[in-house]
Amino acid sequence: MKKILVLICYNLALWGLLGFFATLLLGFLSCCANLSANVFYGSLIVFAVIGIAASSYCVARGCKKTME
Known part of the structure; x- marks a missing residue:
């Protein structure tokens, strides 16, 4: 059970960090390209x-590997 929790936290933290950078990049691009807010949020x-x-x-x- 502990390994599953570690996997969940690791993956969500990794995607959270990538999401932060994606937000910065998409915000910059939408500002420079005059994209609408719907495109940005979408x-x-x-x-x-x-x-x-x-x-x-x-x-x-990862859970399958621990169950075997």
Whole structure:
């Protein structure tokens, strides 16, 4: 159980850090390219969904290895 918690925290922290940098980059690009707020927030939501899905997949794969 402890390994699963460590995997969850590691993956979410990694995606959180990447999300911070993605927010800065997308904010800069949307400001310079005059993109609407809908495009900015939509791209952040897509990035968050990808991060959650990747974290879930990696944790599930890590849990399979510990169960065997």
